[in-house]
Amino acid sequence: MTKQERADYIVQRLEELYPETPIPLDHTDPYTLLVAVLLSAQCTDLRVNQVTPALFELANTPEAMMQVPVEDIQAIIRPCGLSPRKSQAISDLSKILVEQHGGEVPQDFDALEALPGVGHKTASVVMAQAFGVPAFPVDTHIHRLAKRWRLCPGKNVVETERYCKRLFAKEKWNKLHLQIIFYGREHCSARGCDGKTCEICTTVNSK
The missing domain is CATH 1.10.340.30 (Hypothetical protein; domain 2)
Structure with a gap:
């Protein structure tokens, strides 16, 4: 897989897993x-x-x-x-x-x-x-997964954000960053996956 092919697969699989992305923090405005x-x-x-x-x-x-x-x-x-x-x-x-x-x-x-x-x-x-303004907030989950999925070198969150914005379509940023967070918490945690265990890691790192 090329880097773009990995990115495209990730978008497709996360959309299947998380078609809805409720905002995790409770708020009213x-x-x-x-x-x-x-x-x-x-x-x-x-x-x-x-x-x-x-x-x-x-x-x-x-x-x-x-x-x-x-x-x-x-x-x-x-x-x-x-x-x-x-x-x-x-x-x-x-x-x-x-x-x-x-x-x-x-x-x-x-x-x-x-x-x-x-x-x-x-x-x-x-x-x-x-x-609803396109943005790609990078938290620890996204930073960790982007490196595991070989989307970027993972030196720092600024670099990770820059790479992700290049790889993923702008209209997907707002939903995708939440999908990655949800996946990181549920399937690809810091201790629960070593980059070779969860479904996405197994797929993008084996081809």
């Missing part, structure tokens, strides 16, 4: 998604979904959140880890959204990445899942 994605750094989606109901009951808009003491935010999100940094970022970005963006989450990569606690991956998730 772009703002609550932004906060949830920020909380998911070095934390599982399951844990974030356990924490955010209490947080959003306290405040679910930038206007409300900026009025909440950082200590109160931190007390709720502590199970997500890195709570001092994340709570301050949530407070600060909420204030910036109100003061600079009319209380709305901007539909712009540069504006999102300028917010406290928001890196390129977080911005990409929000652009893709909240606004």
Whole structure:
């Protein structure tokens, strides 16, 4: 198989396995998604979904959140880890959204990445899942699988994103990145597959 043939097979098989791709993080609008994605750094989606109901009951808009003491935010999100940094970022970005963006989450990569606690991956998730803008957020699952499937050298997530965007059609990015994550969690985990065990690894690495 050439690299493109592997990529095409992966798209076909993942579409068969995951025709539907529900967004893993519970949210009601772009703002609550932004906060949830920020909380998911070095934390599982399951844990974030356990924490955010209490947080959003306290405040679910930038206007409300900026009025909440950082200590109160931190007390709720502590199970997500890195709570001092994340709570301050949530407070600060909420204030910036109100003061600079009319209380709305901007539909712009540069504006999102300028917010406290928001890196390129977080911005990409929000652009893709909240606004439907083509993006290819690369998390640890995608980075690991892209290397296992010999789609890229796997030196870093920036390189992985660049290679994936070249190999996969732009209109598939938003759905495909979730399909790869689902597959990585279910079939090709870091310890559960060595690149020779799961169905896709077996197929793309044997031809």
